[in-house]
Amino acid sequence: MTDPLKDPTPLQPNYLPENLYNRQEEQKPLENLTSDNSAPQNLFLHGPRGTGKTHVTHFALEKSDRKCYVPCTQHDTQYKALKQILRGLNEEVNDGHHTSDLQRKVVEKTKAVHTVIILDDIDFLLLNDGDDLLYFLTRMETRNSVDLVLISSNHTGLKSQIEERTYSSLQPQRINFEPYTAEETYQILVERARKALVNQSLQKAALTYITSTTQNISVGLHWLKHAAETTDSVITESHVQQVQKKAYEKYAANLLNRFTEHHRLLYQAIRELDVEENTIKTGKIYTRYEELCKAYNENTLSKRRLSDYLKHLELVDLIEAEYHYGGSKGKTRDVNLVTL
Template sequence: MSNLIDTRTPLETTHLPAQFVGREAEQDALNDAFSVEDESCLPNFHVYGPRGTGKTHLLQRFLTTFPPTFTTCYISGIHQDTQYKALERLYQLLTGTKLGTGHHIADIQRKVEEQVTLPTVIVVDEVDFLLLDDGDDLLYFLTRLENTAVITVSANQPTIKDEMDDRTYSSFQPQHLTLNRYTPNAARQILADRARKALQPESLQRDALTYITTTTQNISIGLTWLREAVETAEEQINTELVQEVEVAAYHKYVRMLLNRFTTHHRRLYNTIARLEQERDAPLTTGTVYREYSGRCESAGVAPLSERRISDFLTHLELLDLIEASYHYGGPMGKTREIQLVDWNSHGSEETE
């Protein structure tokens, strides 16, 4: 551990601070919406905000504000990316026990419904990943439960009406809450507060923090960048140092996102990065798949199907790691052109 650090925890992206800087209005909006006398009429919500705007922390903190007369549950659409996995996790949260194997979805739904005896608030984070599979069926079931509020969270869709069947959206009918990107000043205030709690006094120069927060207002990237600078610094963190570790910090952020997925996701991302170094972007799905397959064979690993890799490309797109443009018509029908999201025109680095 760097000798500049008193305690590392406030610099972790998973750390849940006691107070949220710059999100007071959003907290008030949620509190006001759920301050209803009739607990059988809890509102549904869809919360949208780009990555690094504090959605997950806001909702996790919000769930802790309910009294014991409520049940609260948090589900991640990344880790529970099918209806079966989400229901399985929901049952575990409601009962404290895991389901055995071999259950039909209708059976788990019945078991979950039996456990919803108190007013219940269910947060479905990263809902976009669930909606790639059978998340629509899951949301229809959840929104039909009595005394239950469903809060979906997305980094990609301000509204998910177009992603749902009409019957599901009619049952859902959410209120909307948008978390806009932080301003550089707000981002600086957040990182400065974390730094005060984590670092020795006078370890961080003001100009260094200003450079980080004028370059990115994604708090997850900012924290990763600050932590990389802290771990590299010998005496003090200055602007020259944060510029020096900028690329490495971004790639650590990428690895952090991809570590929630499979080795094939990481190999696919590295394939795109390597191809962009070797040839002009954008790249077609076919080109990426051929190169990915070759890298798998070189590593002695069986490549996944082209259809599965197409799904994984969509995952990278939802993570804001690649940009894709779609073209229709022509001899190949629908084609997708891909390139990495530009990080100040920096080069790429292996993330496996």
């Protein structure tokens, strides 16, 4: 009996491999951004979760030394995003400035120096005042020295989420990240497994089961890692099936790390209710959430805030929601938990 795990690092979702499999076409327009003399460009990278959008961007722009990476899950207002952009330009700013001060600083800092600004998971910013930020970035004085990379996995396109005037000054070049096939998923995961696991410790049928169940590489990586951690012999198909649910929980927990304790409580409320019924009304979710807050000694947030937080869970694909408008309660939602 031997532990199949040789080195867990290649199975970590933030591990950047030396080569990305089959994404050369998507990589090319990003690599072109680092050549200084081209006209400013706006790229819009779009595709389902776990298709390599973030890593392809990091990979292609590795050599560019003037880039500002903004994960909009955390920096979801114009103010926070501007602060993060300035951080990328080596300018730390305290709170208490006016938005226009920060805008002015961005203009100063991007004068004559080619800069790439990456707004990852931009949908979170567009829930707030992201449109104003995009409008500013596409119209600012130093526009010619700035390229924009917008990344989204939202099902609705960019056009319907921003104002017409913003879209027309943005005119983004769209780069689609098509979902991987089961075969491509296999190739990507087997490469990671080779680096992370002891020889002969993963049965082909086990990996085939994973790659036919999910084509989200992040889910696959969590699954492989959890399977390896929970056996001290060969990883078999039946072991992989046994840990399927738990592995997805690990993936979800990792996603939720970027958010607040209240996002986690809300998600826990939905998971608990999902055991009892398939489609869950928002009213029930809020009640269960309040009970959980009491149990954990947390203050409860307003329904308004919780409604935003539910939208966040929907954007990261942990839940699906169907909206109903009208009636005495205004907008209500039927929520379904997404599972593997």
